[in-house]
Amino acid sequence: MTPLPPLPPLREVIARHGLAAQKSLGQNFLLDLNLTGRIARSAGSLDDHDVLEVGPGPGGLTRALLEEGARRVVAIERDRRCIAALEEVAVAYPGRLEIVEGDALATDMKTLVKAPARIVANLPYNIATPLLVGWLQTEPWPPWYDSLTLMFQREVAERIVAQPGGKAYGRLAVLAQWRTVPRILFDIDRRAFTPPPAVTSSLVELVPRKTPLAEADPRLLERVVAAAFGQRRKMLRASLKSLGHDPLPLLEAAGIEPTRRAEELSVEAFCALARAFAASR
CATH class of the missing domain: 1.10.8.100 (rRNA adenine dimethylase, C-terminal domain)
Known part of the structure; x- marks a missing residue:
């Protein structure tokens, strides 16, 4: 079998497809493949898992997930401009990338992957919290995913792991900690993104508890x-x-x-x- 040509640099892909990040879509692209590789590895071994990615953009993290051995990646992208760039990645990894064009908030994601799946994403900032709350409210429990490895603004990450008694402790902490064990893995400097956001970002891991911390509807x-x-x-x-x-x-x-x-x-x-x-x- 003739080896496939290597994928072009992400900056070249962005320029060729006119993929300037749009603030209205909460887009901030990660172009450093060393960094996207670190994020993918943070999700653990992917060999036997389907991986769901929301907001892949030009496909930097998508490439890393496939390179790290994900059995299959399902990438949900709302921005039609990014589809052609993602299709190039699909050609480079035959049969392992499915691209779903649409709004993640309106998508029944569990039907797209084989459970237990892993969710790994540099989430668009403007839908990050509602997406997380939706995953935390999944029924039945335990859910169809066995881990969440997600990028948030640092302030949101701190709210997820906050303990009682502090200003950051609130609704998000209670919902997250009731059903999962969350922890901040590492921070990512704003300058790693294109365009740079106004704040530092953090990668957060949330592992579902087999049973919630206490009984409640x-x-x-x-x-x-x-x-x-x-x-x-x-x-x-x-x-x-x-x-x-x-x-x-x-x-x-x-x-x-x-x-x-x-x-x-x-x-x-x-x-x-x-x-x-x-x-x-």
Whole structure:
């Protein structure tokens, strides 16, 4: 079999296809193949996994995932301009790259890959948080993926791993830590991107727990957490009124003092509140 010619440099691909990053799509391209290789390796051995990538752009990380041995990569890209560039990568790795043109937020991703898949992505900043929340709310649990290796703005990464008592602790920390074990792997300087974003980015790994940290209905937990942090400066006896129930019996049933604030509660305490809310309905 005649070896395929090497892929051209990413900067050449971007110039040839007119792929200037668009702020409206949250695009910031990674062109350093050493860095994209490090990100791909951070997801562990990919030999026996399908990998889902959201927002591949010109395909820098896509190349790395394939080079690191991913059995199959499914790349979801909304920007039609990038499709031709990704098709060049597909030709270089026959049968291993599937390109899906569309909006990731409106795509049933679990139907595109064989479970357990791995999700690895330099997420577009403008949809990173809703994508993560959607993956965390997957039903049934354990989910169809066995790890998430995702790029976020550093501020968002800190919110994911935050512990009770700090300003960064909020809805995202509770939802992430309830069902996964998250950790920040490493930071990436803004200058590594084209164009450089205004902030540092961080690569975050989230590994699903076999069972959530504590029992709770995911929909009711989301409602309780949203209410508590919606007015985070207020005591829980006031902030939880937005649930439409008297907060005091809920707090008493959960063993939580009414004068406490949302940022003081552990994930387990929020789960206890969600169970009390469920029992009151």
